[in-house]
Amino acid sequence: MRWAALSEAGNVVAMLAGHRAERADNTIRNFPALMRDAEPWRRxxxxxxxxxxxxxxxPGIAALLAINARGSDCKPAAQALWREFTAARSAMLALVPPSGGMGPKRSA
Known part of the structure; x- marks a missing residue:
């Protein structure tokens, strides 16, 4: 649930930064399931x-919304937060085990 909430928060920041909301690829969408069977250190x-x-x-989104509510331009700050978000998300996605890129494991 936290991963989905972070993705939604990222979409809000993207919008405030002037970007279109991203379509999540399979690795982003399936990240929790891919990590479920990963080594404990990865999890x-x-x-x-x-x-x-x-x-x-x-707090970043709260600040952006406060800036926006005052009628000020929050785009530069939103772009900075967007860069931080995408860098952190990429680092976490790099934790997916090499064999985990094809989707979650299924058992019979």
Missing amino acids: ELADNGCADLAAVME
Whole structure:
């Protein structure tokens, strides 16, 4: 659920930065399922990364919305937060095990 909330927050930041909302690819969409069967160290890094990103996004979006509500241009700040978001998301996606790129494991 946290991953989905972060993706939605990213879409809000993208919009405020003047970008179109991204269509999530399979790896982004399936990230939680791909990490479920990953080694414990990968899962721990992904959990910590999600928590860290949430800690940045929540006050960041609040600040952007406050700037926007005052009628000021929040686009430069939104672009900076967007860059931080995409860099952090890329780092977390790099944690997906090499064999995990094809989708979640299925068992019979």
